[in-house]
Amino acid sequence: MGSYLPYYTLAEGAPLPRNDTIKQLSTGSGGGHVLLTSTQLIEQLAHFSRERIPERTVHAKAAGATGYYEVTDDVSDITDADFAHGIGKKSDVLMRISTVGPERGSADTVRDFRGFAVKIKTAQGNQDFVCNNQPVFFVRNPSKFPSVNRSHKRNPATNSSDANMFWDFHVNNQESTHALMFLFGDRGLPSSVRHVNGYSGNTYKFTKADGTYHYVRFHIKTNQGIHYFTNSEGAELAGKEPDKHILDLQDAINTGDFPSWDVCVQVIHPNDIASAPIDIFDMTKVWPKKQYPLRKMGRLVLDRNPSNWFAEIEQAAFSPSNMVPGIEPSPDPMLQARMFAYPDAARYRLGINYTFLPTNAPKSEVYVPTERDGRMNFTSNYGDDPNYVGSKLKPMNFKGTVHRSGQNGHPANMMKTLDQVEVTTPITAFTTVSDKDFEQPRALWEFMAKQDGAQERFINNLAAHVSGVTHKMLREQTYEMFGKVDAKLGEDLKKTTEAKLEGNHAHPHKTAWH
Numbered sequence: 001m002g003s004y005l006p007y008y009t010l011a012e013g014a015p016l017p018r019n020d021t022i023k024q025l026s027t028g029s030g031g032g033h034v035l036l037t038s039t040q041l042i043e044q045l046a047h048f049s050r051e052r053i054p055e056r057t058v059h060a061k062a063a064g065a066t067g068y069y070e071v072t073d074d075v076s077d078i079t080d081a082d083f084a085h086g087i088g089k090k091s092d093v094l095m096r097i098s099t100v101g102p103e104r105g106s107a108d109t110v111r112d113f114r115g116f117a118v119k120i121k122t123a124q125g126n127q128d129f130v131c132n133n134q135p136v137f138f139v140r141n142p143s144k145f146p147s148v149n150r151s152h153k154r155n156p157a158t159n160s161s162d163a164n165m166f167w168d169f170h171v172n173n174q175e176s177t178h179a180l181m182f183l184f185g186d187r188g189l190p191s192s193v194r195h196v197n198g199y200s201g202n203t204y205k206f207t208k209a210d211g212t213y214h215y216v217r218f219h220i221k222t223n224q225g226i227h228y229f230t231n232s233e234g235a236e237l238a239g240k241e242p243d244k245h246i247l248d249l250q251d252a253i254n255t256g257d258f259p260s261w262d263v264c265v266q267v268i269h270p271n272d273i274a275s276a277p278i279d280i281f282d283m284t285k286v287w288p289k290k291q292y293p294l295r296k297m298g299r300l301v302l303d304r305n306p307s308n309w310f311a312e313i314e315q316a317a318f319s320p321s322n323m324v325p326g327i328e329p330s331p332d333p334m335l336q337a338r339m340f341a342y343p344d345a346a347r348y349r350l351g352i353n354y355t356f357l358p359t360n361a362p363k364s365e366v367y368v369p370t371e372r373d374g375r376m377n378f379t380s381n382y383g384d385d386p387n388y389v390g391s392k393l394k395p396m397n398f399k400g401t402v403h404r405s406g407q408n409g410h411p412a413n414m415m416k417t418l419d420q421v422e423v424t425t426p427i428t429a430f431t432t433v434s435d436k437d438f439e440q441p442r443a444l445w446e447f448m449a450k451q452d453g454a455q456e457r458f459i460n461n462l463a464a465h466v467s468g469v470t471h472k473m474l475r476e477q478t479y480e481m482f483g484k485v486d487a488k489l490g491e492d493l494k495k496t497t498e499a500k501l502e503g504n505h506a507h508p509h510k511t512a513w514h
């Protein structure tokens, strides 16, 4: 499919002189009934009406490119991950940076979290980092994951975004306050995807063959600096240049200004979990940097634009479950739910054999004869190798000798370390919200005081959104929630929002839930 003949053909190969042939009953003029034997026309029409695949429910609009991961620092004392060993070693990388809530045709310069997805094609399979541009998430109980996303999207009755449902969710799930501090702060509206960080948010494990392990969080830090737009700049660009972020990334790469990020980890020894100031598996909390400093391991560079968007970026599928030996899941409940949800979304969107697509296929060898057939299987499908477990027959295509186990096996097989954590660290249901949930938002609020005008911009950004809430009680609850971060913040938010509403005679639209 990649190489092209100097003439047109049908999809099944028969050559044709042109690509716009139709067969008609002649009337002597241009008119004439079209015949069903116009195979080329019929194929083109039929293909056209089937060329869309389901849009991602979240993260539909994105910029993307490819490049490489390069090892810059030695982390062999804490992980056996092969791609992270050997200073200077490079592995191919695919990256996709997206907004979350809006649809595929939406504008780039809107206030939203950014998905920051990286696929590293290593000698031991694909390692994905499926990050956000903020270090925390809105919820820590995975059963709330679909709900928080829905509350940021469209009202089911009106099909328009709705500040009432947004704040109805958040005032009743106040563990989200920390993430809201990021969303309505400067970093909630980045000027381009080159100017954002990526954070795993989730806790992973770095493991070694000797059975030792550490908990880690990934920080992927931009070398371009953090730049952002104000609300009014974003709104203007959303009209003038809705694809601003896609084009910015493409232009930078085309002119040789390759964006790069430093990949770092925060590290916690398992013996230190109990003394940590936070639950290290809680995705609404950061690990304080002074206590857990960043340790650099490598860098990411993007140096090639996709030659075909659909093939390379739209068909890309990332999952936090894609881990190589030396990296494992921790008992972080959000991570565990995401490990199911992401591949499941890809199976629905792209079909069961999505891992065969060139953009997703690992560079390393794959041998899974117990996953066969399925739609669009364009491989040799493991020939006559046994398609059931337990066979003692030597499979025709199997080049190895024994089942691999232990450290060389898939992380999911490494139950030993997981068991140990379950015994020493009972996982809470993560349901109750306490004063602790407001400590880190407060630290960020105080940090903003050191940045010129950051607190004022935050209040204005927030007031612009809360003033869309038609339900007075909901507005009061929102002020009260931010008052728990800082009493004056709550008061100032109320003053600014209510003044906006009074001065703004264009009252918010009534909604189904008014």
Ligand code: NDP
Pocket: 135, 182, 185, 186, 187, 197, 219, 286, 287, 288, 289, 290, 439, 440, 441, 443, 444, 447, 448, 451, 454
């Ligand atoms: P520090 O006080 O050492 O540093 C604060 C960090 O905040 C900076 O290093 C920077 O992270 C990030 N930051 C800077 N300006 C902004 C902004 N306007 N909006 C959002 N983030 C900003 O960090 P601590 O670890 O002591 O945490 C203090 C607070 O900082 C936390 O409660 C959290 O809200 C926030 N924070 C913490 C991060 C962490 O992983 N510990 C990461 C990001 C924010 P960076 O260098 O990653 O850009």
